[in-house]
Amino acid sequence: MATAESPLAGVPFEPGVAKPDPILVVEHIRRSFGGLTAVDVGRLEIERHTITSLIGPNGAGKTTLFNLLTGFDKADTGHWHLNGGALVGIPAYRVARKGVVRTFQLTRSLARLTVLENVLLGATDQHGEGLLGGLFTSWRRLERENTGRAEELLERFDLIQMRDQFAGSLSGGQRKLLEMARALMVNPELIMLDEPMAGVNPALTQSLLHHITALRDDGKTVIFIEHDMDVVQEISDWVIVLAQGNLIAEGPPSHIAANDDVIDAYLGRHHGEAL
């Protein structure tokens, strides 16, 4: 929850409002598929060291916005920058190397790699990943260091006992955890989670929430897409609402829950009226 000492205190609750210390600034981003405009956002800023929830009804363009910002899809127009450096037109793998890592709505575990290998893949400094580097250089020392870091992450996400199993043998919830551990191995500044709680049992949801809060406390910035308003209320510092590709509201969770535009977007404009 946004508290008195929150960096977002005093920011007006208007769509596109400027933030005191934004990590990501998006301007005039637009993407259409044929006649359908999936995303059309004039301005959006994401405050550093906060948890921002991205909500909106189905088809609002949330995942499309994620895809655009991370280089998995190309915007028709628009500018966006991370810490002042432009991210437009940069391929997905380089966006990740710049410190923006995303996860996927449908979990993408690398099934026939072990759990440890999945996490090790997140390391960005391993020169043995080059063809010649792998053949001729000594990458083992770095590998040992990375393995240490990977094991800490596995420990944190309760996966350490599965370390040498194939990722394909994990349960759905464990895969969500693995995907998050893997993303953290990249050491991102901004982590974008696409429905991390979808299809996860309530007990695990609590532990995932705890992990996400811990990310912020570690100094990372989190944006996550979520449908469950209880979850959003519980951990978000700020909520942004998309509907039909447009940014229709933003503000702290308490404000959003009572916002008429948001309720209209979810339930339709004429809800509650006599028929």
Added chain:
Amino acid sequence: MNWADIFFDGVLAALGPVGAAYALSAIGLNLQFGYGGLLNFGHVAFMMAGAYGTAITVDLGGSLWLGIIVGIACGGLLGLLLGIPTLRLRADYLAIVTISVGEIMRLVARSSFVEPLTGGVFGIQAFANEFFDLNPFSPGARYGWGQFVFQGRALFVSLVGWALVGIGLLITWKLIRSPWGRVVRAVREDEDAARSLGKNVFFYKLQALMLGGAFGALAGALLAIEQQNVNPNSFEPKVTFFLYVIVIVGGAGTIIGPVVGALTFQFLLFFFDSFMSSAQQQGWFNWAGFDATDAAQVKLVLVGVGLMALMAFRPQGLFGSREEMLIGDR
């Protein structure tokens, strides 16, 4: 019916030069398909690039050794040319392009307008004398024990071939255990996941395709040298599918799989060949009116049945891991 003769016909074929060349080529295909998940349905084109690259270089006055290097480079270059337009697209496009390029190359090589270069339908002969000058064995003499006997010429090519297979295995082993191999396997599993972790997926696929192609080209050069002959007819699409059988029977995505697969495949092929021809000679098939040609056809049926039985009982291949195969995309 002399079963020992039939058995040794199979063994000698498996260990012979062609077995080694198939193993080497399958190592390349395994890198592309088994580890990289690339559907290269035109591996024979890479072998052809290696064989013709070698022969044409010698024909134009270069040395054989330069020719082999040119041949390997041609294989890598072909991978680059095929990979750049297709590897950004879905996997099926690589399959379509490779299968057609294989046929296009074969048809172009045998057409008359390139005859000054490729020798057309006649091919190029006698370009590997420099290789056989190094033969420490006397070419016609017989080496071995009992029925396990190679002629000196074949023994030399086999030894060189299996030494190359050994080097190929060593390179694969080092690469696959390295972080490079981990990224390539990750790309096989899920490209977007690899991308989201900062891996340049296209580049890794291109590297795997080119490296596998270079192995295929070396194998093609080896086959051409062994026969002292390159000819378009040796590079029909079925060679690619033999290689797929070899990789899958041995265990796709395992280090030793392609070698075991090549040995098994060559053994079965020549075991049944020898079996069918002696059975036909002894009149086993008189009731059906089979002549020698018919018997040779039935041999392929028997090889097919044998391979099907292998797949039914060991679907992961001889050296594959069953656990790994069963995981799939749950």
